[in-house]
Amino acid sequence: MNIGDVARASGVSAKMIRYYETIGLIPPAERSESGYRNYDDNDVHRLRFIRRARDLGFTVEQMADLLALWRDRSRASSEVKKIALQQVAVLERKAEELKAMSRTLKHLAAHCHGDERPDCPILDDLADAAADPGKAPEPARFGPGGIDPVRVRS
Amino acid sequence: MNIGDVARASGVSAKMIRYYETIGLIPPAERSESGYRNYDDNDVHRLRFIRRARDLGFTVEQMADLLALWRDRSRASSEVKKIALQQVAVLERKAEELKAMSRTLKHLAAHCHGDERPDCPILDDLADAAADPGKAPEPARFGPGGIDPVRVRS
DNA sequence: CCTTGACCTTCCAACGGTTGGAAGCTCCAT
DNA sequence: ATGGAGCTTCCAACCGTTGGAAGGTCAAGG
Known part of the structure; x- marks a missing residue:
């Protein structure tokens, strides 16, 4: 899949996908011979994750935390809960x-x-x-x- | 009054006062011989206005509108009301x-x-x-x- | 008088997240 | 083979705000 395909499939614009790559939120995509970025369903999955988290008001930093937790499922759910509840408090205050x-x-x-x-x-x-x-x-x-x-x- | 005094009196930082001047939200202040900006109570008043409007979630553009209306009191209050109610709708939606x-x-x-x-x-x-x-x-x-x-x- | 420190000046950069554009390449269909 | 859509990188802007550097100015105290 090219970047446009994942963009459509995930709801994250191609521009933002490249941006997230540069800031290290997502790992660099593999490239085709001609330099095009190649993506698979896993990447779409992750970008949907990001899209949703972003829409829930998480900062990029928090998204990075959540992605790390998501990647390593053996970690305690208490960390996730903590981050989520922090975010709840912020949202309610705002x-x-x-x-x-x-x-x-x-x-x-x-x-x-x-x-x-x-x-x-x-x-x-x-x-x-x-x-x-x-x-x-x-x-x-x-x-x-x-x-x-x-x-x-x- | 120097910029630091108005900053303290109005709650708008000196940095922001200079910034508001550059973007044209407020007119250029008079200068002393040495180049220091001079302010009076009127300026403090206006900056308090700005401070409050900003805290109420108005954009700089909207603040400019409100300031224009404030300056020219002969204008219709319906314009002010319109701007305010637009802002109410935005705030409630958010x-x-x-x-x-x-x-x-x-x-x-x-x-x-x-x-x-x-x-x-x-x-x-x-x-x-x-x-x-x-x-x-x-x-x-x-x-x-x-x-x-x-x-x-x- | 001279130093000290607080204040002022301008300029330049960065934050976060996103969008836009320009210049150039690649892919696919006609 | 030619066009157009899609990809690449790079650079800039948006918003409002903050920080810093480098330098000039003011008032007070020794």
């Missing part, structure tokens, strides 16, 4: 932060007339809310020393 | 995705013994779950054509 942000914004938007009047409290809050960190008018606080912002992929 | 990921992982971890036995279903699921996209054994699905992964800041 979800809570997003919810809090959403709540704040929704609250602010609710007081916005939505007509041509220029007195929308959203801007005032954005401008004034952080004036006295610790005394927030709204539920969600993200002041100094607060919660990490969240980066999302468009 | 929060749901995170919850779904978390649910899947927690479910998988619950079937992991956590002892020395190597048969942890997490790895098997990661390896096999995506085998037939569309027929998932677990609640959360992130197959091809599915939901965007989430990037988080460590």
Whole structure:
């Protein structure tokens, strides 16, 4: 199988497959005479593994850990569990932060007339809310020393 | 005020203030004779605005929009509301995705013994779950054509 | 006055994960 | 044999942020 085939079969783009190879997440693929990468079902399997782990929010580093555990089945499942539960905690915390942000914004938007009047409290809050960190008018606080912002992929 | 003062007062690092200046999010600061940037309370105010908007998950582009609206108070509040509600929708969607990921992982971890036995279903699921996209054994699905992964800041 | 240390300046690089493009080669079908 | 799809490598950009190096400036203390 060529890289395009595995890409389609695994859901990981050819670009990313090459990238994962360069960073060492996957071992270098065998090459044909002409230099094309050759893959088999095992590789597809592993790439599906990666794809799924990535979609579950694991970092490349964590994926490397999981792949190592997967490769060596004699290892303790407790390690896998530990990694997974760590990830659960991270995901839940991030979800809570997003919810809090959403709540704040929704609250602010609710007081916005939505007509041509220029007195929308959203801007005032954005401008004034952080004036006295610790005394927030709204539920969600993200002041100094607060919660990490969240980066999302468009 | 020097850049360090505004940085402390606004919660935006000096590095980021300079960066925001280079990308045009904020106008170039006035300089002293020696080349130091000079700021006043207004700048602190604006940077707090930015800080808060950033923490609420707005992109730099959206922040630029909001700042423009803030600057020109005669504009309709409906625009502000629109931007805010768009952001609410994005945040809620992302929060749901995170919850779904978390649910899947927690479910998988619950079937992991956590002892020395190597048969942890997490790895098997990661390896096999995506085998037939569309027929998932677990609640959360992130197959091809599915939901965007989430990037988080460590 | 001179040194010290904290502050400022610019520039350059890297992070992580992904995508895009350019230039050139190979494979397969017509 | 010619075209087009697919492969190769390399290089750059995206986002927001952080770090460092090399150098100039300020205020205080000896």
